Amino acid sequence: MKKYAFYPGCAPKGAAIESYISAKTVMDKLGIDYTEPVSFSCCGAGNVEEVKPYVALGINARNLAIAEKEERDIITICSTCYLELKKAKKQLTENERLKEEMNEILSETGLRYEGKVEVKLLHQVILDEYEEKISSMVTNKLKNLKVYPFYGCHTIRPRDIIGYDDPENPSSLERLIKLLGATPVSGARRILCCGFHASFSASEIAMKLTGLNLKEAHDMDADCVITPCPLCHLNMDANQKKALNTIKSQFIMPVLHVQQLIGLAIGLSPEEVALQKNVIPALYIV
Amino acid sequence: MAEAKKVILRISRFNPEFDEKPHFQDFEIEIPKGMTVLEALYFIKENIDPTLTFRGFCRSAICGSCSVKVNGHPKLACKTQIWQEIERFGTNILKIEPLGNMKVIRDLAVDFSEAEEKLKKVKPYLIPDPEVIPDTNDEESIVYPEEMEKFDKFTDCILCGTCYSMCPAVMFIDDYAGPFQFGRIFRFAEDPRDGLKKERSKIAYAFELWKCIRCERCADICPKHIHPVEAVTHLRAMSIEKGLTLNPGARHAIAFYKSVTSTGMLNEAILPIMSKGIKGVLENMPVALSFLLKGKMPPPIVKPIEDIEGFKKVVSLSAEVE
Numbered sequence: 001m002k003k004y005a006f007y008p009g010c011a012p013k014g015a016a017i018e019s020y021i022s023a024k025t026v027m028d029k030l031g032i033d034y035t036e037p038v039s040f041s042c043c044g045a046g047n048v049e050e051v052k053p054y055v056a057l058g059i060n061a062r063n064l065a066i067a068e069k070e071e072r073d074i075i076t077i078c079s080t081c082y083l084e085l086k087k088a089k090k091q092l093t094e095n096e097r098l099k100e101e102m103n104e105i106l107s108e109t110g111l112r113y114e115g116k117v118e119v120k121l122l123h124q125v126i127l128d129e130y131e132e133k134i135s136s137m138v139t140n141k142l143k144n145l146k147v148y149p150f151y152g153c154h155t156i157r158p159r160d161i162i163g164y165d166d167p168e169n170p171s172s173l174e175r176l177i178k179l180l181g182a183t184p185v186s187g188a189r190r191i192l193c194c195g196f197h198a199s200f201s202a203s204e205i206a207m208k209l210t211g212l213n214l215k216e217a218h219d220m221d222a223d224c225v226i227t228p229c230p231l232c233h234l235n236m237d238a239n240q241k242k243a244l245n246t247i248k249s250q251f252i253m254p255v256l257h258v259q260q261l262i263g264l265a266i267g268l269s270p271e272e273v274a275l276q277k278n279v280i281p282a283l284y285i286v
Numbered sequence: 287m288a289e290a291k292k293v294i295l296r297i298s299r300f301n302p303e304f305d306e307k308p309h310f311q312d313f314e315i316e317i318p319k320g321m322t323v324l325e326a327l328y329f330i331k332e333n334i335d336p337t338l339t340f341r342g343f344c345r346s347a348i349c350g351s352c353s354v355k356v357n358g359h360p361k362l363a364c365k366t367q368i369w370q371e372i373e374r375f376g377t378n379i380l381k382i383e384p385l386g387n388m389k390v391i392r393d394l395a396v397d398f399s400e401a402e403e404k405l406k407k408v409k410p411y412l413i414p415d416p417e418v419i420p421d422t423n424d425e426e427s428i429v430y431p432e433e434m435e436k437f438d439k440f441t442d443c444i445l446c447g448t449c450y451s452m453c454p455a456v457m458f459i460d461d462y463a464g465p466f467q468f469g470r471i472f473r474f475a476e477d478p479r480d481g482l483k484k485e486r487s488k489i490a491y492a493f494e495l496w497k498c499i500r501c502e503r504c505a506d507i508c509p510k511h512i513h514p515v516e517a518v519t520h521l522r523a524m525s526i527e528k529g530l531t532l533n534p535g536a537r538h539a540i541a542f543y544k545s546v547t548s549t550g551m552l553n554e555a556i557l558p559i560m561s562k563g564i565k566g567v568l569e570n571m572p573v574a575l576s577f578l579l580k581g582k583m584p585p586p587i588v589k590p591i592e593d594i595e596g597f598k599k600v601v602s603l604s605a606e607v608e
């Protein structure tokens with residue numbers, strides 16, 4: 001088994017605290033070897049780049065170098081962090097000159113980036129390394145649950161940076177749902193955008209996209225939605241009512257972080273995966 | 287004999303003289319391994335239905351004329367192999383449709399004029415800088431490799447419209463220039479021979495630069511691996527540098543930047559007011575209340591990360607990188 005440096009990102013430490021809590025209980029239960037370096041910084045979420053592109057690169061080169069120093073790969077629970085870290089990794093791999101320049105900067109703080117560290121999402125680590133273990137732990141509790149897998153943009157795109165799963169017809173979440181003993185219900189919108197990154201600049205579009213995505217899950221008779229991205233979660237859970245208003249629809253659709261569903265399937269209690277902290281009532285599905 | 291499979295091409299048909307709206311027609315044909323979507327369309331036109339209308343000229347992924355939607359995803363028909371698509375979707379039916387975000391003229395041919403008009407409006411050509419470009423042809427106008435590196439990728443655009451056809455911002459916002467249009471603006475904004483240079487970000491700003499939702503689809507699907515969304519990001523940075531900050535998107539980016547570079551972490555609690563002022567706070571009130579009820583309000587003061595000094599050093603030195 002590999003060793004990991006846990007990179008939760010900002011949202012799971014704040015408004016999406018339930019994703020942080022559930023990730024830790026799940027990782028502990030599975031025996032994943034992880035540390036949580038206290039010097040990791042925010043990845044910039046694409047916004048730092050919009051002000052100073054090389055600052056975004058610098059801070060992520062630093063994050064990568066911190067994990068490298070600990071000789072660990074990075075495990076994250078946020079798709080945007082995942083993309084930002086992988087984007088920096090690609091830039092540094094493809095441009096030797098830039099890599100040297102960044103290393104000169106990092107050396108001022110006692111760090112160096114060679115390019116050894118891998119970046120993975122939690123569900124990816126679980127599918128790649130813990131599939132067998134999970135299947136031996138599944139309690140059959142989710143037998144009758146129909147789950148809509150919402151991927152989130154930065155989980156699958158762009159393919160030349162992410163390089164995991166097929167961005168046009170992904171299947172990792174479906175595989176995971178089946179592994180947990182539930183039934184996936186996949187609609188075409190599962191790969192589309194929830195609009196999160198335009199929450200301030202084009203909020204009406206963001207809400208409309210979120211509404212349409214939720215509606216597809218509802219129309220397909222899903223009991224709940226899961227997503228690996230805490231930002232998609234925020235739009236689909238906390239903003240659900242507003243999103244549905246924009247498409248003149250009303251219903252209740254529980255939205256779980258991937259690791260909440262994993263936890264429930266392997267015998268953790270709803271409290272242990274902090275299900276009570278989801279804004280849309282979700283406890284009733286179990 | 288080459289291996290072959292029977293495949294149903296479910297093609298969208300539309301003839302405005304007879305049809306009110308498009309409908310699908312199935313063509314079942316033998317597809318040898320390696321056959322492209324464009325070759326199959328030519329096969330149908332030559333052997334089954336001469337009225338089938340589509341575009342395709344170079345057949346080498348260079349003219350940009352043949353893009354269509356294959357099972358919902360826009361692609362160059364001449365670059366897309368049918369067997370690979372069948373395997374990807376686990377089906378022997380391939381739906382072939384015209385591009386989205388454009389009016390259909392007939393069958394698979396779409397009207398490109400709106401995208402083209404937008405391109406024209408953003409001044410997609412070099413406006414020579416007299417200080418850099420010599421008066422006569424006797425002297426060369428040099429661009430150094432390090433300069434070229436910054437926009438090189440964007441000169442590969444073949445104007446196929448693939449990115450434009452599925453961009454959600456184009457779909458919802460009339461004045462949004464579009465991914466390849468932003469790519470073109472960026473290409474000249476970085477060109478040292480150009481007279482406008484970073485001023486060009488003002489053109490981008492006027493065409494709803496901040497409405498991109500960063501879905502990364504344009505980056506994912508472009509057959510030339512150009513990432514138009516990267517152009518958007520860089521143009522945003524340039525426009526902020528040029529002082530264009532009276533916009534919730536720009537204010538949000540600046541607030542985010544300040545928060546992260548001062549503590550190493552984002553202060554979620556202050557973003558609404560910093561981005562949209564009181565309006566932002568009011569808009570966010572119901573969500574904030576629901577968080578409060580769930581006991582998960584992000585703290586108003588964020589504790590700096592460990593080694594904040596080292597972090598700040600990285601920030602200030604990276605800010606100097608050109």
Ligand code: SF4
Nearest residue numbers: 453498499501502504
């Ligand atoms: S990233 Fe922006 S420009 Fe690209 S497709 Fe999405 S919304 Fe359009």
Ligand code: SF4
Nearest residue numbers: 443444446447449508
């Ligand atoms: S950026 Fe790519 S997808 Fe868009 S028009 Fe140019 S070549 Fe086509």
Ligand code: FES
Nearest residue numbers: 345349350352364
């Ligand atoms: S026919 Fe020219 S790009 Fe496909």
